[in-house]
Amino acid sequence: MDKLISSSWFMKIGAFLIALFLFFSVNSNPINNSSNPYNTPSSTETATIKNVPVEVYYDTDNLIVSGIPETLDITIEGPKSIVITAKSTMDFEIYVDLSDPKIGSQKVPIKVKNLSDKINYTLTQANATAVVEEKVTENFKVEAEFDKTLLAEGYSSDPPYLSPTEVEITGAKSHVDKVSVVKATVKTDSHVTNDILTEATVQAFDSNMNLLDVNIEPSTVDISINVNSPSKEVSLSAKATGAPPEGVKIESIKIDSETATIYGGESILKDIKEITVPVDVSNIDEDTVIEIPVSLPDGVVGSSIDTVKVTIKIKKENTQTISNIPIEIKGLDNEKYEAEILNPSKGMVDLAIEGEASKIKSLKSSDFDIFIEVKELNVGNHTVPLKVNAPDEVHWELPNNSKTITVEISEKSSDG
Template sequence: MDKFVESSWFVRIVALLLTILLYISVNFGDFQLTQKADDSAQTNSEVITDVPVQAYYDTENLFVSGVPDKVKVELKGPKSIIESTKRLRDFELFIDLTNTSIGKHRVPIKYKQLSDKLKVTVIPETVDVTIEEKVSDYFVVSPEFNDNMLAEGYQEEAVSVDPKRVKVTGSKAALNKIVYVKATLDVKEKVDKETTGTAKVQVLDGDLNKLDVKIEPETVQVSISVKNPSKKIALRFFPKGTPPKGIKIRSIKPETEEITIYGKESILRDMEELVVPVEVDSIKKDTTLTVPIEIGEGLNFVSPQLVKVKVTVEGSPEGEPEKKNGE
């Protein structure tokens, strides 16, 4: 074995193996570099949505309308740079109006802090803006509430708003168009008690179009108080159905002849009595019944809900002897 290791053939074999390993190592590294270069050179494309736009102008004296809140940006270039840009979002889209005169203009949306290795397309590339002298005024807010959100039988008593006035800033032309400044309270459940919630202020023209103005504050507190009107009305009972043969209903007398009923005033206004049916199909003798008082649409409660009635009869069912009084 020692002789083989010391032989010239052993040295030649080891040298050959080292040469092969060195060749593979060098060429594999070149292959990886080539592959990375190919990957970085490959062009990818992606659209980023909801990118805010900043407008630069004299905010103290001018009002600008037409600037979109958000736009789209298409990026083309190496995938790694696109992914990094999407993740960091450290770039800015802006409109420079610092040296633009009052009036209507079509201006480009510019960008900064984007890699020069990317091809950037803003969608849209330009926008139409109007620059006007800025004016401000205070307007009274009208609180509103949808009556359909009231619980059955309840009605609106009062609606209030806090603050009562808001500051509206915009162009003189826009403020001259203002007809409505309102805040509508939106609720998820039917209202049967005093309720307060946050409502967004809307500034509208005579055709209910939203005007491009700035509102301070943008939201207000709207409160609604409700009431559940009531009225005392008479009860009247009548027999429903047909008693057994030989039986005649002589009278139906309730334990109470008056009830209190709750509901909308528009319904209660025309109600003077409530007519309640009493089932007499199976009545064969003088009987006291407990009758439930049912109410209709627009009403939500009645007191009492159950009334005892005494049903007095004459005669006896066929086939049965008639009982005399006291028997």
């Protein structure tokens, strides 16, 4: 029996029986393939990821590289779970290796790294034509561009002031060599009347005014422009408004500035010759100095003088009436003619006077000379205006019905 068990034939037959048993055991309890995502067509996933950035590896200090797309689309295919993970984490990278390039144009492969080896991928572009150039930096003066047609009518502007006046331009040598104009354009609304203070972007152009792809540092400059409006010198005058209190006479009104420079459009300024400053005297009862704002006419945007000092001098006056002042006839040839005042019949008039109380309180009729001039009159009745000589600084007024009189001129009789 021991010999039988140890024989090679016995061992071979036993191994065959065990193998046969295992075969039938497996086929009688099959494994569910749907639980294994790697063994069924339905577990494969395809996805397209758009606009993935393309990294370029090169000597950024000394070289400029162009011609490489900024982004690419990538289509990935593989086990569903791995594709979903790659799409959500974006752990992979699309890149171009130019760590050891040659100067000039060259075809280079676009590669992908950090993507599972169980995933197949396709890029929208497998290669790129890279242009490698020497990187240079130069300094350029900046010009300010300002469209003066944006100024309001009649306005002008000083040359723009820039800060800084120079910029540093870095780029491919072929681009920097083409730089012809470096400018910053002032952007503003139309009808400009005020000074401009703004920040403007600097751009570089070639001789045909094509915009160049270069790096500019600083990328903006500060620009200030003084805007000047047309000006004109006009006279200033003061004018009393309102009535002074009773017994007060405005003797003089003077302002400390007789002229001012005003600013505005030429069409506005051409018709302005004087600016009147109104002075309200309704409450002035003593000598006064006041400051009054200068009101500008419509369309005038500014003035060299905003306010004026106004000096007002007054007199306090009384009024009274001098009665029965005789009317004198002057210029009559007494040898040939005689004259008689017909109206007023008494040949006298009343006179209303006004002045400082101290100067008028002692005045009497003899201090006034009221007369008519008949030298040029012929024989007959005449209506003649009265004339008055009165003391200085005394204001007088004849009654309305006595401003003229009626006089009769007649020849003297020969027996007179």
